[in-house]
Amino acid sequence: MMNTKPPTDEIHLRGLDLPARVGVPDEERAAWQNLRLDATLRLARRFEDMGDDIRMTPDYAAVAAFARSVAAERPRRLIETLAAEIAERLLSEFPLTGVTLDLRKRVLHGCDEVFVRLTRP
Secondary structure, eight states: OOOOSOOOOEEEEEEEEEEEOBOSSHHHHHSOEEEEEEEEEEESSOGGGGTTOGGGSOOHHHHHHHHHHHHHSSOBSOHHHHHHHHHHHHHHHSSEEEEEEEEEEOOSTTOSOEEEEEEEO
16 A cells, blocks of 8 residues: 655754844834744655755755844744744745744743744645
């Protein structure tokens, strides 16, 4: 019996520093902040089908640089907006079948962090 289930192999980037200007008040948005991104990248092929060929997997450094460039493009009011934009653009730029992103921000006094999580296909 042939396995027609799509691959579920994943690559995880944890704790990626993401400089961005995000916040509802103008003063908060004016200053650069260091957000943290955890990204789960769902691949179009299984690891064993890559033949130990670097060209068959997303370049981790390129994914990180790409996410940082999206974050730095312009100020945003909401981390929700930034997370959605990063997810959409990663899916269009890299050979992925889906992503899950946790985008973290230190914003509340007495709270370690606030984070949003989104999953796209």
